[in-house]
Amino acid sequence: MRCGMPAVFPAPAPRRAPADHEKGSLMESFIQQCVNALQWGSFYALIALGYTLVYGVLRLINFAHGDIFMVGAYIAFFLSTGMLAEGGMFGFSRELTLALTVPLTMLLTSCCGVTLERIAYRPLRRKGAHRLYVVITALMCGLILENGNLALLGASRRALPELLDKRIYSLGGIAVTNLKLLVIFTAVLVFVFLHGIVTRTRIGMAMRAVSYNRFALPLMGIPLDSVIVFTFVLGSGIAGLGGVLFAMSYPVLEPYMGAMTGWKAFIAAVVGGIGDVRGAFLGGFLLAFVEIMVAAFLPSTFRDLFAFSILLLILWKRPTGIFGMPLTTKI
Amino acid sequence: MLTVTDLKASYGKIEALHGISFHVRRGEIVTLIGANGAGKSTTLKALMRLKLPECPTVTGGDILFDGESIMNMEAHHVVGKLRMTLVPEGRQIFGNLTVVENLTLAAWTNTGDTRRNLDHVFGIFPRLAERMRQRSDTLSGGEQQMLAVGRALMSKCSVLLLDEPSMGLAPLLMYEMFRTLKKLNDEGMTIIVVEQNARIALQLADRGYVLDTGEIVAEDAGKALLQRPEIKAAYLGG
Numbered sequence: 001m002r003c004g005m006p007a008v009f010p011a012p013a014p015r016r017a018p019a020d021h022e023k024g025s026l027m028e029s030f031i032q033q034c035v036n037a038l039q040w041g042s043f044y045a046l047i048a049l050g051y052t053l054v055y056g057v058l059r060l061i062n063f064a065h066g067d068i069f070m071v072g073a074y075i076a077f078f079l080s081t082g083m084l085a086e087g088g089m090f091g092f093s094r095e096l097t098l099a100l101t102v103p104l105t106m107l108l109t110s111c112c113g114v115t116l117e118r119i120a121y122r123p124l125r126r127k128g129a130h131r132l133y134v135v136i137t138a139l140m141c142g143l144i145l146e147n148g149n150l151a152l153l154g155a156s157r158r159a160l161p162e163l164l165d166k167r168i169y170s171l172g173g174i175a176v177t178n179l180k181l182l183v184i185f186t187a188v189l190v191f192v193f194l195h196g197i198v199t200r201t202r203i204g205m206a207m208r209a210v211s212y213n214r215f216a217l218p219l220m221g222i223p224l225d226s227v228i229v230f231t232f233v234l235g236s237g238i239a240g241l242g243g244v245l246f247a248m249s250y251p252v253l254e255p256y257m258g259a260m261t262g263w264k265a266f267i268a269a270v271v272g273g274i275g276d277v278r279g280a281f282l283g284g285f286l287l288a289f290v291e292i293m294v295a296a297f298l299p300s301t302f303r304d305l306f307a308f309s310i311l312l313l314i315l316w317k318r319p320t321g322i323f324g325m326p327l328t329t330k331i
Numbered sequence: 332m333l334t335v336t337d338l339k340a341s342y343g344k345i346e347a348l349h350g351i352s353f354h355v356r357r358g359e360i361v362t363l364i365g366a367n368g369a370g371k372s373t374t375l376k377a378l379m380r381l382k383l384p385e386c387p388t389v390t391g392g393d394i395l396f397d398g399e400s401i402m403n404m405e406a407h408h409v410v411g412k413l414r415m416t417l418v419p420e421g422r423q424i425f426g427n428l429t430v431v432e433n434l435t436l437a438a439w440t441n442t443g444d445t446r447r448n449l450d451h452v453f454g455i456f457p458r459l460a461e462r463m464r465q466r467s468d469t470l471s472g473g474e475q476q477m478l479a480v481g482r483a484l485m486s487k488c489s490v491l492l493l494d495e496p497s498m499g500l501a502p503l504l505m506y507e508m509f510r511t512l513k514k515l516n517d518e519g520m521t522i523i524v525v526e527q528n529a530r531i532a533l534q535l536a537d538r539g540y541v542l543d544t545g546e547i548v549a550e551d552a553g554k555a556l557l558q559r560p561e562i563k564a565a566y567l568g569g
């Protein structure tokens with residue numbers, strides 16, 4: 001689906017009332033929109049997971065996270081165009097390019113996140129700076145990433161080359177591309193993986209422990225900074241993965257692509273209950289479903305108004321989000 | 332084994348320790364007593380090389396462990412390499428984790444068999460075994476203190492620092508806790524315990540130091556300090 005700006009995705013569905021003979025297709029259209037929502041929600045979920053991980057450990061809203069996702073998409077762009085046969089340096093096949101681009105992008109995006117942690121957040125943490133200054137720093141880091149990209153690469157949009165032979169599977173009137181399936185499958189896999197790490201491994205226990213009591217962690221012989229770096233590696237790596245998949249699905253890259261998507265993913269994480277991995281996952285899909293269903297049945301300019309009103313209602317009912325506990329401390 | 336010379340520590344511009352010196356031999360129980368605000372917790376945090384914003388900065392003096400300065404060491408290495416750990420004031424358990432998760436996490440530097448270690452700790456504190464899967468912030472104060480000590484045992488440390496282990500414990504539990512410490516010491520653990528409850532600490536300790544507003548004003552064998560009139564007057568209620 002090579003539509004224009006991702007921000008106005010999804011393409012509006014038919015807006016006129018269906019005639020009688022179209023009743024069957026209304027159901028099909030609904031299911032089709034659900035599939036689209038699953039894909040769209042996967043991106044929100046992948047970004048929201050990073051917000052929630054860092055928040056769960058550091059109580060820091062890493063407002064640069066959306067832009068790390070953007071950096072991931074650009075890294076994927078440069079890696080794949082560099083490697084591909086058409087015009088690339090190495091002349092790799094598309095399959096090989098994809099197979100190399102995904103892990104390398106994740107790795108390099110992790111490095112970007114860890115660098116932010118090292119040069120921006122850690123010094124403030126060492127000095128015991130108030131949370132407000134750390135959040136402002138995060139916002140500024142995001143702006144620096146956006147504008148740094150703008151200054152370096154200019155405002156021109158870039159398109160990722162096709163890395164996957166497009167296949168369309170259709171069932172009845174519902175069409176699913178292999179890319180869509182890949183995106184949804186990846187998001188679910190990442191969630192299961194992360195949830196496993198947080199709940200079952202010792203490093204996951206340490207991540208949960210930091211949020212509750214940072215003071216006692218070194219007394220267990222656990223290097224606090226390593227736990228924090230690990231958190232940033234996970235969060236940014238997943239954002240990088242989201243960046244590759246996003247660039248493959250909507251191959252229009254521009255420096256501000258992470259800003260709005262990042263904000264929305266952050267809101268999704270909060271609605272799900274920020275700090276909770278399940279919340280970020282669910283929140284991402286919830287937001288996508290609301291957005292897509294509103295856009296499918298109402299003029300598309302109503303989409304964000306309705307989507308955010310519904311989220312506001314959820315927060316009004318449950319101020320700590322869907323998985324939020326009344327008292328803090330969770331990942 | 333542990334030699335502290337002329338240690339100065341401060342919080343920002345305010346000096347809390349004005350150059351204290353003391354030593355601890357392997358296998359000893361040494362206590363540091365003193366009134367509230369004397370600098371006892373500050374001393375222990377400095378010994379552990381904790382460097383969080385709320386911890387004191389050491390501005391002078393030296394800490395030698397087995398003859399080597401540990402001034403440039405980080406807290407997690409003090410635990411991992413020197414095998415010395417602190418049971419902090421106010422327990423500082425990970426309340427959002429279960430009892431068994433707290434203990435498992437504390438075995439981070441301990442490459443031995445976690446299962447066996449857990450059994451060992453549960454042998455000492457059977458109450459913790461009963462509450463294994465419970466979130467630890469639902470434990471009573473006494474149980475939380477057991478968990479705090481249990482965590483320190485999981486790290487297989489041979490030097491144990493304790494900051495007011497009797498705080499908030501009913502008398503019976505307090506005696507039980509000190510009996511446990513004595514038993515650990517009999518098995519070879521070196522113990523440095525900080526207490527406001529001077530009587531019980533001095534009864535237990537081989538030697539004691541009295542800290543007053545950042546300076547050491549007395550030192551002697553525990554039993555001897557108990558007999559001194561000025562100590563009796565100031566710390567033992569007459």
Ligand SMILES: Nc1ncnc2c1ncn2[C@@H]1O[C@H](COP(=O)(O)OP(=O)(O)O)[C@@H](O)[C@H]1O
Nearest residue numbers: 342347365366367368369370371372373374385
């Ligand atoms: N985080 C802190 N910031 C500033 N001053 C502190 C801090 N912690 C302790 N102090 C001061 O240092 C002195 C010693 O405190 P502390 O070592 O906690 O005493 P004790 O443990 O003997 O009761 C006190 O005067 C106290 O007010």
Ligand SMILES: [Mg+2]
Nearest residue numbers: 371372373420
């Ligand atoms: Mg104290």
